[in-house]
Amino acid sequence: MDIDIDTDVCIGAGQCALAAPNVFTQDDDGYSAILPGREDGADDPMVREAARACPVSAITVRERTG
Template identity: 85%
Template sequence: MRIGIDHDLCIGAGQCALAAPTVFTQDDDGFSALLPGREDGGGDPMVREAARACPVSAITVSEPGS
């Protein structure tokens, strides 16, 4: 899967890091970031829930080729 974070939309609510802490973190400014090596989600089933939990829809999840 591919994970995208629109940093222009992100408000730093942290819901992604709460929903999928093995994939998402917050950077030094408090905005969403992917943990190193987790750009593909690492098979974590909570990635899609993290995207749904984002209050401003800053996270997108797609399958390669779609």
């Protein structure tokens, strides 16, 4: 799956890091970031929940095609 974070929309609420701490973190400024090496998030069932938990819908999760 592909995970995208719209950094122009993110407000740093941290709900993604709470929902899926194995994939998401917060950067030095407090905004959402994907942990190094976890960009695909494929083995974490909480990635979609993290996207739903974002109060400003800054996270998009899509299945990879081909």
